[in-house]
Amino acid sequence: MASAMANIEALKSVGENLKSRMNKTVEDFRTHLSSVRTGRASVHMLDSIRVEQYGSEVPLSQVGTLKAPDATSLTVEPWDKSILGAIEKAIRGSNQGFNPMNDGKIVRVPVPPMTEERRKEAVKQLAGVLEDHKTSIRNIRRDGNDQVKKAAKDKLISSDDEKKANDEIQALTDAEIKRLEENFKAKEKEVMTI
Incomplete structure (x- = not known):
């Protein structure tokens, strides 16, 4: 038993x-x-993006501070300003329809309305x-x-x-x-x- x-x-x-x-x-x-992208901006939209940093690819969230200041934009403020270009390139190449802009300190990502x-x-x-x-x-x-x-x-x-x-x-x-x-x-x- x-x-x-x-x-x-x-x-x-x-x-x-x-x-x-x-x-x-x-x-x-x-x-x-x-x-997954919806009509509103969310920092989670950038979760799948990986950035080249010091010879290896890391998640975007590990290279800077991500914020959604309003419903139509996102910002990425890198801790190391030397990778601004790499961040911009990774976001642009993410196939999510983003067109990021970098002002030398921060990458701004306007989130266009979804068609x-x-x-x-x-x-x-x-x-x-x-x-x-x-x-x-x-x-x-x-x-x-x-x-x-x-x-x-x-x-x-x-x-x-x-x-x-x-x-x-x-x-x-x-x-x-x-x-x-x-x-x-x-x-x-x-x-x-x-």
Whole structure:
């Protein structure tokens, strides 16, 4: 009986591990959403931009202070003024439609209003990222199901325990995918609102 309890505890730890991994996937998606451009200026729009500094590429946020002084502009104040040109070049090359200007001390980034076409393209890209994250969740589910199947094959758990564990893993998977979709829908509405 004690070994049966230990096996149930092992299943619990599998479940907790899966939940933790799925949670990280959802959080990664939410982080990605915050960097997607909407109608308002946000310093998170610059999260994906990397700048060449001293021979290596680093995130823009690690080379200076990022601010959104108003709804239509961003500023980057580098700690090392010698990389102003590199910052300007990285922002211009980010494929986000920004045209930064540098005054010798700070890089100003006017955030033009998004066109309808640009909004639709942003939502389309987000849909692709959503699918990637859903696939990650499903892969995590598969890992969990494989662990449960192995435990049943090794006679560590009963077939009833196996079915119950698989049902719980599926319920967790459905809940996490629903969270991803809710986050996507909220961001889609934000992007498409003019």
